[in-house]
Every structure is written in structure tokens, then in C-alpha cells.
């Protein structure tokens with residue numbers, strides 16, 4: 001990288017991780033086409049980006065919630081992610097009866113709605129992804145219920 005290109009370094013780094021807007025991205029791409037030194041720099045950064053991507057996907061950090069009901073012995077851990085249509089709920093539950101059918105109910109001030117149904121595995125655990133049309137900010141609790149509407153666990157949000 002030549003002295004004249006030092007100023008590009010930060011932009012190229014930002015470009016590699018997809019942090020630049022379309023206008024700046026185009027500017028960087030144009031420079032990369034004309035400058036072999038910066039192209040080499042860019043290629044050196046690609047493995048870093050891939051490595052960062054793996055790190056980030058291995059350690060997702062959405063807000064997490066946990067709860068345990070001593071009466072039913074059910075543990076739950078949920079993470080919520082805002083989506084354009086509402087909320088995606090990733091839920092891991094253990095302490096269920098083997099093969100227990102369960103219902104995930106989202107609770108908000110406006111009422112309750114079923115977000116998913118599933119059956120526990122033979123080890124009494126379940127991992128499910130549910131979707132709710134209710135925005136994250138309006139959810140007050142997640143309920144895990146048996147089909148008879150018996151509450152197995154409530155996770156306050």
C-alpha cells in the first residue's frame with residue numbers, strides 16, 4: 001500500500017464488513033479496480049471478515065430471558081428478535097415430559113396469541129422458533145402451555 005493510499009485503509013476495512021453506504025461503497029470499488037496495492041489489502045481482509053462472521057454467528061447476542069417453574073420442573077430460555085412483521089422467538093425448553101405436546105403463547109397487554117406448537121423430544125427438551133405479529137416492545141410474557149391450557153412455564157419479558 002502506497003503512502004497515497006493510507007487514507008483508503010479505513011474505508012476498505014469498512015467496505016469489507018459491509019459497513020459503507022452505496023455511494024461510499026461504489027467509491028471504494030472504483031479505487032480497488034484501479035489500485036493493485038489496495039486490492040491486495042482488501043484480499044488480506046477477507047479472511048478476517050469471514051472469521052468475524054463466524055464469531056458473531058457463534059455468539060448471537062439478542063436479549064435473553066430465562067425462567068424456571070419449580071412446580072412443573074420446566075426451564076425455559078428465550079431470545080427475541082424484532083422482524084419487519086413482528087417478533088421472532090427462539091425458545092429452548094427442558095424439563096418437559098417426553099413427547100409432551102406444548103403450545104407457545106405470547107402475552108401482551110392486548111391479549112394472548114399462539115405463536116407455535118411443538119412436541120418435546122424423548123429427553124424432555126425442545127427448541128422451537130415461533131413468530132408473533134406483536135412487536136417486541138409490547139410483549140409482556142411467554143407462556144408454555146400443555147394442550148389443556150395448563151401453564152407449564154411463564155417467562156416474564
Ligand SMILES: [Zn+2]
Nearest residue numbers: 005008035038
Ligand atoms: Zn490504493
